[in-house]
Amino acid sequence: MAANPSSSGLEASLSSVEQLLDDVSAALLAGEPLVLQAASTSLRQAMMDMARLVPAATGLKSLDENMRKRLAKISLTLTQQRESLIRRAVVVDRTLLTVLPQAQSLATYSGGAKASAYRGGAARIYAAVAT
Known part of the structure; x- marks a missing residue:
């Protein structure tokens, strides 16, 4: 064939x-x-x-x-x-x-030093000095 x-x-x-x-x-x-x-x-x-x-x-x-x-x-x-x-x-x-390693992506309104200071009840002027 x-x-x-x-x-x-x-x-x-x-x-x-x-x-x-x-x-x-x-x-x-x-x-x-x-x-x-x-x-x-x-x-x-x-x-x-x-x-x-x-x-x-x-x-x-x-x-x-x-x-x-x-x-x-x-x-x-x-x-x-x-x-x-x-x-x-x-x-x-x-x-x-x-x-x-990848950088950790933080949400816009969470994490960071200032956010934790505000959560503790500190006034803004004290939070600004803390960071």
């Missing part, structure tokens, strides 16, 4: 996406943000190109079993990478909070 041009294009596109998924995984493991960004951008473009090759009328049903399995594996890998990125973002946020 000869492959039609659209299936050979889809085959090439699937191979490209699989390679780019490997590149993104390697960049995640290496912790290289610029490499990860470049690989992710390339992967996004390759995924859009691949989506154009799948026939809209018949969708995945028109693909052979091997291609459907490969697409399922791609989907699983993307999910795992997304979860890894979320975990990495949490670690980075926590690290940043340790290194650069």
Whole structure:
């Protein structure tokens, strides 16, 4: 059975996406943000190109079993990478909070030295001198 041009294009596109998924995984493991960004951008473009090759009328049903399995594996890998990125973002946020703690935001009419002086019943002139 000869492959039609659209299936050979889809085959090439699937191979490209699989390679780019490997590149993104390697960049995640290496912790290289610029490499990860470049690989992710390339992967996004390759995924859009691949989506154009799948026939809209018949969708995945028109693909052979091997291609459907490969697409399922791609989907699983993307999910795992997304979860890894979320975990990495949490670690980075926590690290940043340790290194650069956030300033506590006080409400407009609460907190501060003057507010506590007024709450104690001191007159304004005494509260102003206290701060």
